[in-house]
Amino acid sequence: MTQDPTQDPHELPAPADRRHASQHARSVSELADRQAVTLETILAALRSPRLGDREARETATGIAAAALVEARSSARQGADLLEPVTGAFGRLKAELRPLVRHGRVEVEFVEPPPNGRALPGDVAQAARAIVRSAVLIVVDSSEARRVRIHWDCDGLHLLIHLRDDGAGELRAHDDALRPIAEHLSALGGRMEVESTRGWGTEISIAVPLDPAPAALPLEDLAELSPREAEVLQHLARGSRNAEIAGELGISDHTVKFHISKLLRKTGTRNRAELIALLR
Known part of the structure; x- marks a missing residue:
């Protein structure tokens, strides 16, 4: 070809x-x-x-x-x-x-x-x-x-x-x-x-049985909470859950909770897809 x-x-x-x-x-x-x-x-x-x-x-x-x-x-x-x-x-x-x-x-x-x-x-x-x-x-x-x-x-x-x-x-x-x-x-x-x-x-x-929701445009941060936006910024830098938790003063479980909400709002299936979308 x-x-x-x-x-x-x-x-x-x-x-x-x-x-x-x-x-x-x-x-x-x-x-x-x-x-x-x-x-x-x-x-x-x-x-x-x-x-x-x-x-x-x-x-x-x-x-x-x-x-x-x-x-x-x-x-x-x-x-x-x-x-x-x-x-x-x-x-x-x-x-x-x-x-x-x-x-x-x-x-x-x-x-x-x-x-x-x-x-x-x-x-x-x-x-x-x-x-x-x-x-x-x-x-x-x-x-x-x-x-x-x-x-x-x-x-x-x-x-x-x-x-x-x-x-x-x-x-x-x-x-x-x-x-x-x-x-x-x-x-x-x-x-x-x-x-x-x-x-x-x-x-x-x-x-x-239902398709995943349509992806949320990343520039539309109005639908993200301030904490979700912070977690998103750390993910974009490649930080791990423990590092994010330490920086933000929250537990690993809370970080996972925010990441799951970000996956749902952006229409991505996993952390790798979310990071790829950010980049």
């Missing part, structure tokens, strides 16, 4: 370019997850001791054909459409059913309440991608034999709970969970991982 001669090679990409690149990366990641599930399912069918050679080939062909139909159907669906939470969960079960049928990992599905809020299309797609990634993590684990998938809705968030019976060694910052963390970062969600050695891992996820 030919570089624009008028563009400074050291100039950072514009925010719109970064958002476009991030969305593209997430789309590629979701496609890779979907393909990985399909290939894992085909391999499980071909290796299944319960199927003869001919039946295994026919089953694998059927799985590939169904995945192709699903891919074409997904391409026609807009991310702005709403999906009933039970319908979105049903699509997830349909996507994983062949892997469950022919794989060695038993999957238990716990249905969401039928009266839960409809999910925005991007939330429904991300939720299925998150669960697919988690199931692949379990499949890749030689110890896990069972995983429980539970969706719920509190009116503001889609709540996803996954529990396996593996070795219990997974941690929130492990590379295996990076695709899930990237999906959640894009949607402003959060994840907690609790592992007990020898007993398995439980992953709890909350995905907001």
Whole structure:
């Protein structure tokens, strides 16, 4: 690709370019997850001791054909459409059913309440991608034999709970969970991982159903309290919470409280985004 001669090679990409690149990366990641599930399912069918050679080939062909139909159907669906939470969960079960049928990992599905809020299309797609990634993590684990998938809705968030019976060694910052963390970062969600050695891992996820509020222009400081403005100035200088607390004579907890309010008012998701916006 030919570089624009008028563009400074050291100039950072514009925010719109970064958002476009991030969305593209997430789309590629979701496609890779979907393909990985399909290939894992085909391999499980071909290796299944319960199927003869001919039946295994026919089953694998059927799985590939169904995945192709699903891919074409997904391409026609807009991310702005709403999906009933039970319908979105049903699509997830349909996507994983062949892997469950022919794989060695038993999957238990716990249905969401039928009266839960409809999910925005991007939330429904991300939720299925998150669960697919988690199931692949379990499949890749030689110890896990069972995983429980539970969706719920509190009116503001889609709540996803996954529990396996593996070795219990997974941690929130492990590379295996990076695709899930990237999906959640894009949607402003959060994840907690609790592992007990020898007993398995439980992953709890909350995905907001409403978009984040519009960012507050930083020049409009009238909506910030004097203390928030002070904390903001210290953040701009790169000060840590303890340093801010010492300078302002307040507790670390109070600093965290003011930072959380700044995140909400500026529409940023974390401290790094807030500092990047300031600079």
